[in-house]
Amino acid sequence: MLTDDWFTVQRIDADTYAISEYGHWEKVHSFLLIGEKKAVLIDTGLGIDDIKRITDQLTGLPIYVVTTHVHTDHIGCHSAFEHIYVHKADQRWLVKGIEGLSIEQVRKGIRKDITKPVPPSFDPETYEPFTGEPTGLLEDGDVMDLGNRKLHIIHTPGHSPGHISIFDETNGYLFTGDILYDETPVYAFYPSTDPEALLESWEKIAALKGVKKVFGSHNSVGLDPEILLEAKNAAIFLREHDLAKFGTGVHEFNGFSVKF
Numbered sequence: 001m002l003t004d005d006w007f008t009v010q011r012i013d014a015d016t017y018a019i020s021e022y023g024h025w026e027k028v029h030s031f032l033l034i035g036e037k038k039a040v041l042i043d044t045g046l047g048i049d050d051i052k053r054i055t056d057q058l059t060g061l062p063i064y065v066v067t068t069h070v071h072t073d074h075i076g077c078h079s080a081f082e083h084i085y086v087h088k089a090d091q092r093w094l095v096k097g098i099e100g101l102s103i104e105q106v107r108k109g110i111r112k113d114i115t116k117p118v119p120p121s122f123d124p125e126t127y128e129p130f131t132g133e134p135t136g137l138l139e140d141g142d143v144m145d146l147g148n149r150k151l152h153i154i155h156t157p158g159h160s161p162g163h164i165s166i167f168d169e170t171n172g173y174l175f176t177g178d179i180l181y182d183e184t185p186v187y188a189f190y191p192s193t194d195p196e197a198l199l200e201s202w203e204k205i206a207a208l209k210g211v212k213k214v215f216g217s218h219n220s221v222g223l224d225p226e227i228l229l230e231a232k233n234a235a236i237f238l239r240e241h242d243l244a245k246f247g248t249g250v251h252e253f254n255g256f257s258v259k260f
Helices: 052-058 088-096 103-111 195-206 226-240
Strands: 008-013 016-021 028-034 039-042 063-066 083-087 136-138 143-145 150-155 164-168 173-177 213-216 250-253 256-259
Touching (some): 028 213
Parallel strands (some): 063 083
Antiparallel strands (some): 143 150
Protein backbone atom coordinates (compact mmCIF):
# COMPACT_ATOMS: atom_id res chain seq x y z
CA MET A 1 0.00 0.00 0.00
CA LEU A 2 1.08 3.53 -0.76
CA THR A 3 2.80 5.28 2.13
CA ASP A 4 3.03 9.02 2.64
CA ASP A 5 4.18 11.44 5.35
CA TRP A 6 0.86 13.31 5.55
CA PHE A 7 -1.87 11.23 3.93
CA THR A 8 -2.98 7.75 4.97
CA VAL A 9 -4.34 5.69 2.06
CA GLN A 10 -6.77 2.89 2.87
CA ARG A 11 -7.93 0.52 0.16
CA ILE A 12 -11.65 -0.16 0.45
CA ASP A 13 -11.69 -2.37 -2.63
CA ALA A 14 -9.70 -2.64 -5.87
CA ASP A 15 -11.14 0.61 -7.22
CA THR A 16 -12.04 2.60 -4.09
CA TYR A 17 -9.70 4.38 -1.68
CA ALA A 18 -10.02 6.50 1.43
CA ILE A 19 -7.38 9.24 1.59
CA SER A 20 -7.21 10.42 5.19
CA GLU A 21 -5.53 13.23 7.11
CA TYR A 22 -5.09 11.77 10.58
CA GLY A 23 -2.43 14.32 11.49
CA HIS A 24 -5.10 16.99 11.90
CA TRP A 25 -7.76 17.11 14.63
CA GLU A 26 -10.60 16.88 12.09
CA LYS A 27 -9.43 13.48 10.79
CA VAL A 28 -10.99 14.20 7.42
CA HIS A 29 -11.35 11.66 4.61
CA SER A 30 -11.54 12.14 0.88
CA PHE A 31 -12.55 9.19 -1.30
CA LEU A 32 -11.27 8.16 -4.73
CA LEU A 33 -13.70 6.09 -6.79
CA ILE A 34 -12.17 4.67 -9.97
CA GLY A 35 -14.30 3.62 -12.93
CA GLU A 36 -13.58 2.35 -16.42
CA LYS A 37 -13.74 5.77 -18.09
CA LYS A 38 -13.02 8.25 -15.33
CA ALA A 39 -12.55 8.61 -11.60
CA VAL A 40 -14.37 10.67 -9.01
CA LEU A 41 -12.65 12.23 -6.03
CA ILE A 42 -15.14 12.99 -3.28
CA ASP A 43 -13.70 16.16 -1.68
CA THR A 44 -10.06 17.25 -1.68
CA GLY A 45 -9.20 17.56 2.01
CA LEU A 46 -7.67 20.32 4.07
CA GLY A 47 -5.12 21.69 1.62
CA ILE A 48 -2.28 21.29 4.12
CA ASP A 49 -0.59 19.00 1.59
CA ASP A 50 -1.29 18.24 -2.08
CA ILE A 51 -3.78 15.37 -2.41
CA LYS A 52 -3.20 15.22 -6.17
CA ARG A 53 0.20 13.71 -5.45
CA ILE A 54 -1.70 10.74 -4.01
CA THR A 55 -4.45 10.45 -6.60
CA ASP A 56 -1.91 10.56 -9.44
CA GLN A 57 -0.30 7.45 -7.96
CA LEU A 58 -3.64 5.62 -7.77
CA THR A 59 -5.09 6.30 -11.22
CA GLY A 60 -4.19 7.75 -14.60
CA LEU A 61 -7.83 8.40 -15.51
CA PRO A 62 -9.35 11.89 -15.62
CA ILE A 63 -10.45 12.86 -12.12
CA TYR A 64 -13.73 14.67 -11.47
CA VAL A 65 -14.02 16.29 -8.04
CA VAL A 66 -17.44 15.96 -6.43
CA THR A 67 -17.81 18.29 -3.45
CA THR A 68 -19.96 17.04 -0.57
CA HIS A 69 -20.14 20.60 0.73
CA VAL A 70 -18.17 23.82 0.76
CA HIS A 71 -16.32 23.83 4.07
CA THR A 72 -12.59 24.45 4.35
CA ASP A 73 -11.63 20.86 5.20
CA HIS A 74 -13.32 19.50 2.07
CA ILE A 75 -12.14 21.92 -0.63
CA GLY A 76 -8.47 22.38 0.32
CA CYS A 77 -6.97 21.06 -2.92
CA HIS A 78 -9.72 21.95 -5.39
CA SER A 79 -7.31 24.21 -7.28
CA ALA A 80 -5.21 21.18 -8.27
CA PHE A 81 -8.02 19.69 -10.38
CA GLU A 82 -9.60 20.70 -13.67
CA HIS A 83 -13.11 19.30 -13.15
CA ILE A 84 -14.95 20.47 -10.01
CA TYR A 85 -18.62 19.89 -9.23
CA VAL A 86 -20.75 21.25 -6.40
CA HIS A 87 -24.43 21.42 -5.53
CA LYS A 88 -25.98 24.64 -6.76
CA ALA A 89 -26.94 25.69 -3.20
CA ASP A 90 -23.26 25.78 -2.17
CA GLN A 91 -22.02 27.38 -5.39
CA ARG A 92 -21.90 30.91 -3.98
CA TRP A 93 -19.73 29.79 -1.06
CA LEU A 94 -17.30 28.11 -3.47
CA VAL A 95 -17.05 31.23 -5.61
CA LYS A 96 -17.11 33.97 -2.95
CA GLY A 97 -16.10 32.25 0.28
CA ILE A 98 -17.93 30.56 3.13
CA GLU A 99 -20.55 32.81 4.70
CA GLY A 100 -19.96 33.88 8.29
CA LEU A 101 -16.43 32.48 8.49
CA SER A 102 -13.56 34.92 8.80
CA ILE A 103 -10.05 34.16 7.56
CA GLU A 104 -8.85 34.41 11.18
CA GLN A 105 -11.26 31.62 12.18
CA VAL A 106 -10.17 29.50 9.23
CA ARG A 107 -6.48 29.88 10.06
CA LYS A 108 -7.07 29.14 13.73
CA GLY A 109 -8.85 25.90 12.83
CA ILE A 110 -6.31 24.78 10.23
CA ARG A 111 -3.36 25.05 12.63
CA LYS A 112 -5.10 23.45 15.62
CA ASP A 113 -3.84 20.15 17.09
CA ILE A 114 -1.59 19.02 14.24
CA THR A 115 0.24 15.82 15.21
CA LYS A 116 2.24 15.03 12.06
CA PRO A 117 4.99 16.99 10.31
CA VAL A 118 3.54 19.33 7.71
CA PRO A 119 5.18 20.09 4.35
CA PRO A 120 7.33 23.22 4.04
CA SER A 121 4.75 24.67 1.66
CA PHE A 122 2.13 24.91 4.43
CA ASP A 123 1.95 28.17 6.34
CA PRO A 124 -1.17 28.73 8.49
CA GLU A 125 -0.46 32.48 8.55
CA THR A 126 -0.99 32.75 4.79
CA TYR A 127 -3.43 29.83 4.30
CA GLU A 128 -6.34 30.75 2.04
CA PRO A 129 -9.38 28.53 1.42
CA PHE A 130 -10.08 27.74 -2.22
CA THR A 131 -12.45 30.01 -4.09
CA GLY A 132 -13.37 29.62 -7.72
CA GLU A 133 -16.01 28.78 -10.28
CA PRO A 134 -17.06 25.12 -10.48
CA THR A 135 -17.04 23.19 -13.75
CA GLY A 136 -20.64 22.18 -13.21
CA LEU A 137 -23.51 22.20 -10.74
CA LEU A 138 -25.15 19.17 -9.18
CA GLU A 139 -28.78 18.61 -8.30
CA ASP A 140 -30.69 15.98 -6.38
CA GLY A 141 -31.19 12.92 -8.59
CA ASP A 142 -28.20 13.48 -10.86
CA VAL A 143 -26.28 10.35 -11.87
CA MET A 144 -22.57 10.24 -12.69
CA ASP A 145 -21.60 7.25 -14.84
CA LEU A 146 -17.99 6.15 -14.44
CA GLY A 147 -18.35 3.41 -17.04
CA ASN A 148 -18.82 0.47 -14.72
CA ARG A 149 -20.29 2.17 -11.65
CA LYS A 150 -23.05 4.71 -11.21
CA LEU A 151 -23.02 7.41 -8.56
CA HIS A 152 -26.31 8.92 -7.44
CA ILE A 153 -26.28 12.47 -6.12
CA ILE A 154 -28.58 13.00 -3.14
CA HIS A 155 -29.21 16.51 -1.83
CA THR A 156 -28.88 16.22 1.96
CA PRO A 157 -28.87 19.73 3.47
CA GLY A 158 -28.59 20.51 7.16
CA HIS A 159 -24.85 20.82 7.64
CA SER A 160 -24.69 23.22 4.69
CA PRO A 161 -27.40 24.34 2.26
CA GLY A 162 -25.89 22.43 -0.66
CA HIS A 163 -24.58 19.37 1.15
CA ILE A 164 -24.83 16.17 -0.87
CA SER A 165 -24.42 12.49 -0.19
CA ILE A 166 -23.22 10.14 -2.93
CA PHE A 167 -24.59 6.63 -3.37
CA ASP A 168 -22.39 4.22 -5.31
CA GLU A 169 -25.24 1.94 -6.32
CA THR A 170 -22.93 -0.58 -7.99
CA ASN A 171 -21.06 -1.36 -4.76
CA GLY A 172 -23.62 -0.35 -2.15
CA TYR A 173 -21.40 2.41 -0.74
CA LEU A 174 -23.05 5.52 0.69
CA PHE A 175 -20.79 8.53 1.23
CA THR A 176 -22.48 10.79 3.77
CA GLY A 177 -20.02 13.68 4.01
CA ASP A 178 -20.63 15.59 7.24
CA ILE A 179 -24.24 14.66 7.91
CA LEU A 180 -23.43 11.29 9.47
CA TYR A 181 -20.25 9.87 11.00
CA ASP A 182 -19.20 8.38 14.33
CA GLU A 183 -17.04 9.35 17.38
CA THR A 184 -17.50 13.14 17.34
CA PRO A 185 -20.79 15.06 17.02
CA VAL A 186 -22.29 15.94 13.67
CA TYR A 187 -22.28 19.76 13.58
CA ALA A 188 -25.61 21.53 13.16
CA PHE A 189 -25.18 24.50 15.48
CA TYR A 190 -23.72 27.14 13.16
CA PRO A 191 -26.08 29.86 11.88
CA SER A 192 -25.54 28.45 8.37
CA THR A 193 -26.78 24.99 9.41
CA ASP A 194 -30.40 23.82 9.61
CA PRO A 195 -31.31 21.27 12.32
CA GLU A 196 -34.69 20.33 10.86
CA ALA A 197 -33.22 19.91 7.36
CA LEU A 198 -30.60 17.58 8.86
CA LEU A 199 -33.32 15.33 10.31
CA GLU A 200 -35.04 15.21 6.91
CA SER A 201 -31.71 14.30 5.29
CA TRP A 202 -31.20 11.44 7.76
CA GLU A 203 -34.66 10.12 6.90
CA LYS A 204 -33.91 10.47 3.20
CA ILE A 205 -30.73 8.40 3.27
CA ALA A 206 -32.29 5.86 5.64
CA ALA A 207 -34.87 5.11 2.92
CA LEU A 208 -32.21 4.06 0.40
CA LYS A 209 -32.18 0.41 -0.64
CA GLY A 210 -29.03 -1.64 -1.11
CA VAL A 211 -26.63 0.24 1.18
CA LYS A 212 -23.86 -2.12 2.31
CA LYS A 213 -21.45 0.35 3.90
CA VAL A 214 -21.63 3.97 5.05
CA PHE A 215 -18.60 6.24 4.69
CA GLY A 216 -18.66 9.49 6.65
CA SER A 217 -16.04 12.17 6.03
CA HIS A 218 -14.54 12.04 9.53
CA ASN A 219 -13.25 9.51 12.06
CA SER A 220 -13.95 5.80 11.30
CA VAL A 221 -13.75 4.59 7.70
CA GLY A 222 -16.72 2.38 6.86
CA LEU A 223 -19.74 2.05 9.15
CA ASP A 224 -22.37 -0.68 9.11
CA PRO A 225 -25.61 0.33 7.37
CA GLU A 226 -27.54 -0.12 10.63
CA ILE A 227 -26.44 3.42 11.48
CA LEU A 228 -28.98 4.66 8.92
CA LEU A 229 -31.85 3.18 10.95
CA GLU A 230 -30.35 4.74 14.07
CA ALA A 231 -30.31 8.11 12.31
CA LYS A 232 -33.94 7.70 11.27
CA ASN A 233 -34.94 6.84 14.83
CA ALA A 234 -32.90 9.80 16.11
CA ALA A 235 -34.78 12.12 13.77
CA ILE A 236 -38.11 10.89 15.14
CA PHE A 237 -36.95 11.28 18.75
CA LEU A 238 -35.50 14.76 18.26
CA ARG A 239 -38.60 15.99 16.47
CA GLU A 240 -41.01 14.52 19.01
CA HIS A 241 -39.10 16.14 21.88
CA ASP A 242 -38.70 19.50 20.11
CA LEU A 243 -34.92 19.26 20.31
CA ALA A 244 -34.00 19.94 16.67
CA LYS A 245 -33.15 23.59 17.19
CA PHE A 246 -30.13 25.70 17.99
CA GLY A 247 -28.90 25.67 21.56
CA THR A 248 -30.21 22.28 22.71
CA GLY A 249 -26.66 20.92 22.87
CA VAL A 250 -25.23 17.47 22.18
CA HIS A 251 -27.57 14.50 21.75
CA GLU A 252 -26.09 11.00 21.78
CA PHE A 253 -27.52 8.01 19.99
CA ASN A 254 -26.37 4.49 19.19
CA GLY A 255 -23.23 4.93 17.10
CA PHE A 256 -23.25 8.70 16.60
CA SER A 257 -24.18 12.07 18.11
CA VAL A 258 -25.27 15.51 16.96
CA LYS A 259 -24.72 19.03 18.29
CA PHE A 260 -27.38 21.71 17.83
